[in-house]
Amino acid sequence: MKGERTKQSILHRAVDLASLEGLEGVTIGRLAEDLGMSKSGLFAHFGSKEELQLATISAARDRFIDNVLRPAFEEAPGYPRLHAICRGWIDYVERKVFPGGCFFAAASFEFDGRPGPIRDAIQKIMDGWVESLEKSIIMARDEGHIRSDVDVKQLAFELNSLFFGANFAYELRTDRGALARAMRAIEDRLEAVRSSRTSPVAPRKTQIQRRRA
């Protein structure tokens, strides 16, 4: 138990470090120096640099799920949940869940040109992330909350682009207006596909009302 707690706190620091300085910089030596631990102590937890980096990616994934997806899944399926994922993503940049900005946006750009197990792990997570976004759009469509002819992949692509664009402008350009701009664009995109102008939590009722009218 104590070993597992130690490992988790090492990984917490590894994730923070990666978000600030890049995942490639997360090595046994760099992390030992940063934590004031011996390299052999770290080797007891992670047998190699690659194992350490894969464990770091996995810990970052858990942190993202806890901060963005899990809270959104407390919302009703459909439009409320889709909206909560978008709102949650922008909040997560503002709250500095990763001190150097989104771990996964950074790791995606860092490793896209470097074939190997690290790139594969990042791609798998990012494919899964975009699929989650697409599924939340499909669910909103199937609930009747958004238009049945919505282009699911197109909308997911545009939303994700806005998330990454917000992270870029906020982190590199320190543009404090970027998150509001991203949220405005997100609202525009979602509003354009909404089935009804009335409350998005009861669109089925609204559709019936429209048919009666």
Add this chain to the structure above:
Amino acid sequence: MKGERTKQSILHRAVDLASLEGLEGVTIGRLAEDLGMSKSGLFAHFGSKEELQLATISAARDRFIDNVLRPAFEEAPGYPRLHAICRGWIDYVERKVFPGGCFFAAASFEFDGRPGPIRDAIQKIMDGWVESLEKSIIMARDEGHIRSDVDVKQLAFELNSLFFGANFAYELRTDRGALARAMRAIEDRLEAVRSSRTSPVAPRKTQIQRRRA
């Protein structure tokens, strides 16, 4: 002259390497190994790792300008030029102008959390890039090609987000549909602010015609 040519060809390789493996990996030692040159030979051109990285950023900037901005500036000012910048950005990803995808998107995410001269140089270029995009929108507005009430910063933010999102999906996810999706979203954004539904190359005439109608 020969020295300058050698320096340019070293920097060409340094830019390619940075786009594939990250700018942090571009060191005198790594580059000497890659080019089969001596480290002292490289030190004659670049006195330090930092000097090498700053020269690499500057060479990447020249390549971006030659491939995206210069061709767009051959188009008429206003909507045609704004559209050409957008189209040029997407083409530049497809043509693999940088073999590992956009140098600047990658460098932005790599260095946003690392204060110092490298981060400063990247931020200055990216601030300049977004300002160029904003200026091209302002010019299109002043030419009467797009609506006078266009939110310049909002549109530039959304376009740049789509560029980065396209690069991400194309490079990491190897999503071959990403560039068409980005272009469709860009056309939607531009079409939404167009002053006229008729030919965008002669909007002044169209405005006069509208006034006469």
